[in-house]
Amino acid sequence: MLEITGLGKVYEGRGGVEALRKIDFRVADGDLVCVVGPSGCGKTTLLKCLAGLLSPTTGEVRVAGRRVTGPPPGMAVVFQEYGRSLFPWMTVRKNVELPLREKKVPAPRRRELVEEALSAVGLAGAAAAHPWQLSGGMQQRVAIARALAYEPRVLLMDEPFAAVDAQTRAELEDLLLTLWRRLGVTTLLVTHDIDEAVYLGRRVIVLSSAPTVVQEDLPIDLPAARDQITTRSAPRFAELRAHVYAQIKHAKNGVTGGDAPVREAEQSGP
């Protein structure tokens, strides 16, 4: 569904900063992939290239076989800054509905989609409120509802839960998993939180520090049904987490990760 080939991005200007060197990976239809990396490794740059908001310097991104040159249709994005990604002059309902209008969805269907999406995120009662009247977690739910109502084939999320408190974060993580399981939408989530990446992902892609390459592409062999308590206390979770942690530490120190720890982790798996 999502193919990234030889993606590189150099920011023009003084000296030219090479943010991404060469990124290659694919995301299969219906998969849920988390991208983690040390801070400043260009996670957001990568996501913007995938979303068609930035044009890459080298390489290309394809969505469903079509090369991305601008924001591709059928792709929805949830940003970290919920406070800045919702339209403050519109009610929650209008916020969710606006992209559907632009997509020329007929009004009755629009209403249906909005209702469905809002009740899926548990905000059916808040449709008439303005975003700034809601808590941070609720605002991010609105952003998720907007993305879902859009019926995207690919959902991109840029550190979507980084700006909410720990309890809300856990709730939203489980909400995302529930919705993903129900809708099977191809999802790519960028995060700096290793636990979150391992907890949510079917696969975790570890990026090196800038200039960035894919340091590791790690399948997460945890049971499909995840639970904040049992999954997070499973020995395998701890192993995977420790492994990713070590990889990121390597990346920070500029060591391109050795293969040894990967095999170790794989061997000790169930």
Add this chain to the structure above:
Amino acid sequence: MSTARTGRDKRTSAADERPAGPLRRAGLRLLRVLGLPVLLILGWWAYSSASPTFYLPTPGRVATAFAKVWFSARITEDVLPSVGRLLTGYALAGLLGVGLGVAIGSSRTLRAAAEPVLEFFRAVPPPVLVPLIMLLAGLDTAMKVLVIVSGCVWPVLLNTVEGVRAVDEVLDDTGRCFGLHGVARLRHLVLPAASPQIMAGLRQALSIGIILMVIGEMFASTSGLGHTVVLFQRGFAIPEMWSGIVVLGLLGFGLSLAFRAVERRILAWHLARGGERGRHA
């Protein structure tokens, strides 16, 4: 806990928040609103009757003149045409300012090219353009409207540029991802995002517009409020002249109230969030 207590402390320290019946509260409110104007008029009355001069008539004489002069054909011959020209010029300046402002604010190259020139025109005091516009456009209604446009357009334009330029990047990215472009982007994203700034510009433009309306009519005119005030002054009809000044004051006050009502509607989302009215750029 502690916040609740400080809240109460604040309340008790504010003298006028004592528990009071609704009638009493309304009375206090009325007193607050009307107190100072009544006091000023009384002071004026006392001063003008204690030391009567030709140039400062008592409020009573001004009121009599007011009723005689303005409850007459002057309403249709002077007041309404003046107000009509003001609103026409103001509306044109608003459309022009917002239109050009959106274009300049959206394009970096256009902005770089236009900004110094705009700052220059904004710095020119609008009244000095009146003689020039008189030469270019003659002495008719078009001239007076043009004078108003020439002064009102700058604050609107510059504030719109500023507001459009400051559209949040994340919001813009969000819009792009969800296929918001062209007219829809303008309507749902750019204009609402810039509206606090645009309204700030329009508010400044309103007071400039009233000034220019009067000046335009004082220079060369046969009707209008500014013309009438000058006419009375030249004829030494002093109470009548004063009444004209009162009409202008009331007009400005009324328009400002109307503007605030409109602003409160348009910027409801912004004001309710605790957003201040946009400052001018």
